[in-house]
Amino acid sequence: MPNPKGNPQNLEPIKSSRDEQLTEQLNFRVTKDMKEEVKAQDNPPEFCRDAIQKALDEKQGK
Template sequence: MPNPKGNPQNLEPAPSDRDIKLTEQLNFRVTKEMKEEVKAKDDPPEFCRQAIQKALNEDKEK
């Protein structure tokens, strides 16, 4: 009989090679077309993080 509470290893965070841990979440609305384009990328979350960081860096330069 399977454990109804799941496998304890599934509760551990995935290993990461990042210097700074990703602990926060950000939610926002986009058009259907934007969502489809982002989802078509190889790594959609990393694509979004890089795009946001690029925009933040450009904003600092102003």
């Protein structure tokens, strides 16, 4: 009989190799075409993070 509380390894926090942990969420609206193009990327979440960071860097003049 399976454990109703799940596998103990599933309860451990996800390990990340990042300097800063990804703890916050950001939600915003986009057009249907934009959503489809982002979803077509190899890694959509990382693609969005990179695009936002690039825009922030350009705004700060880096």
